[in-house]
Amino acid sequence: MAKAQSILLLSIALLLVLAQENEVFGFKDFAPEFDVQASRGSHQVYGTTQGSLKPQDCGPRCKSRCSATSYKKPCLFFCQKCCAKCLCVPAGTYGNKQTCPCYNNWKTKRGGPKCP
Secondary structure (H helix, E strand, O other): HHHHHHHHHHHHHHHHHHHHHHHOHHHHOOOOOOEEEEEOOOOOOOOOOOOOOOHHHHHHHHHHOOOOOOOOOHHHHHHHHHHHHHOOOOOOOOOOOHHHHHHHHHHHOOOOOOOO
């Protein structure tokens, strides 16, 4: 019983040390490419903030953005148009427009959202 307790305490201590090392070396802030934000607030991921994309990067971002819709052609058309103007595409296939105000605020003549 005492051996099991010491093994358990040693395991917990090892986990705490590993968690501390991950924080020191910055692994805690690791985020996939399309995440809206990294875990520490002010750090923005490339391509999700206004002006952060290059025009040639719009195609792959829009393809990803429109991947879940059944209206691919219009989605891609308007996404490309919005990306060319705003130089950003929000993360994910839906929502997250708050990361790119230009993309979010561009409206149709009727007042609806222009960008998918």
